[in-house]
Amino acid sequence: MQPQQDEMKPKTKLMKKDMIPPDRNQCQAEVPNGNTFMTLGGVPSLVRCSNKATHILKEKVAAKDGLKGSMSVCGRCLTKFIEQRTGDLRRYGIEKL
Numbered sequence: 001m002q003p004q005q006d007e008m009k010p011k012t013k014l015m016k017k018d019m020i021p022p023d024r025n026q027c028q029a030e031v032p033n034g035n036t037f038m039t040l041g042g043v044p045s046l047v048r049c050s051n052k053a054t055h056i057l058k059e060k061v062a063a064k065d066g067l068k069g070s071m072s073v074c075g076r077c078l079t080k081f082i083e084q085r086t087g088d089l090r091r092y093g094i095e096k097l
């Protein structure tokens with residue numbers, strides 16, 4: 001049986017992001033750049049965390065596009081991630097580097 005057309009075409013953006021292999025040297029999380037709307041000349045945005053990676057986060061269940069995402073994080077970002085995902089932490093595997 002042929003898969004449906006929609007299933008054949010995963011969302012390109014999602015796929016590209018998921019295809020980036022985890023960087024075992026540098027944390028791949030995005031963190032605020034430290035500027036706020038009060039910082040003159042500064043634009044608040046997200047920049048890639050510059051800390052050394054200590055763990056790899058892995059999705060245990062594939063997303064709708066059939067891909068399992070994984071990314072490296074540092075200790076600080078791992079703590080943040082756990083705080084934010086307490087409800088569905090079981091969906092992720094945490095591997096120490």
Ligand SMILES: [Zn+2]
Nearest residue numbers: 027049074077
């Ligand atoms: Zn980090």
